[in-house]
Amino acid sequence: MQPQYSPQYYISVVAALHAEGLSDRKIAERGGFSKPTASTYRRKLGLKPNGSGPKKLDKVSNNEARCTKCTSVKPLSEFTVNRNGKPHSYHLSYCFTCRASQARTAVNRNIGTYFKYLVSRLKQKCTQRNMYFDLRPEDVTEMWFEQEGKCFYTDTPMVASLGTGYNKARCSIDKVIPALGYKKENVVLCTQRANMVKNDLSLDEMSRWLPDWHKRLKKIGKA
Secondary structure (H helix, E strand, O other), X not given: OOOOOOHHHHHHHHHHHHHOOOOHHHHHHHHOOOHHHHHHHHHHOOOOOOOOOOOOOEEOOOOEEEOOOOOOEEEHHHEEEEOOOOOOOEEEEEEHHHHHHHHHHHXXXXXXXXXXXHHHHHHHHHHHOOOOEEOOHHHHHHHXXXXXXXXXXXXXXXXXXXXXXXXXXXXXXXXOOHHHOEEHHHEEEEEHHHHHHHXXXXXXXXXXXXXXXXXXXXXXXXX
């Protein structure tokens, strides 16, 4: 979690580091806070961002463009249309594939960023389905270390990162009692494969069909 500083701290740090010619990202890294915070206080100071800014789309024809990251020529439909506060929409200079790769790299930076992503996606799904949700990334990170990075049900080492497809060993969050939703007292971490096997089984069904898994839950008071 980002430390909380006084507004005067942010203003003085952003002003000083901006004067050195640093970008918002570099200011955030040096100052010990997030990039959005650096950008917010730079704008409050009336300063323009340092750096070259976003790259323009390299169009090679009316229907194609060259990706600025992988340099491949692709149809315009392969480039995201963005607005980002601008008066008119525009295409990003890099293709869908490179954008996805960049997003994975950001999520996989460390365990904390992965669980922040995982919790955010899960919260969004629960909102759409009107399902109870009360989990923080810190809660999930704490469970990860308590379980030593292993699946609660099978002791299989879990993977805490995104890949390019389905990974049965990837860490997921399981609701012990489905009807109670996602709260710390009602969840465990397990592999995606184990989560699929358990699915929406009730505790009674688990006691009969997956007795070993049920015993594990009883041992920690979640069954």
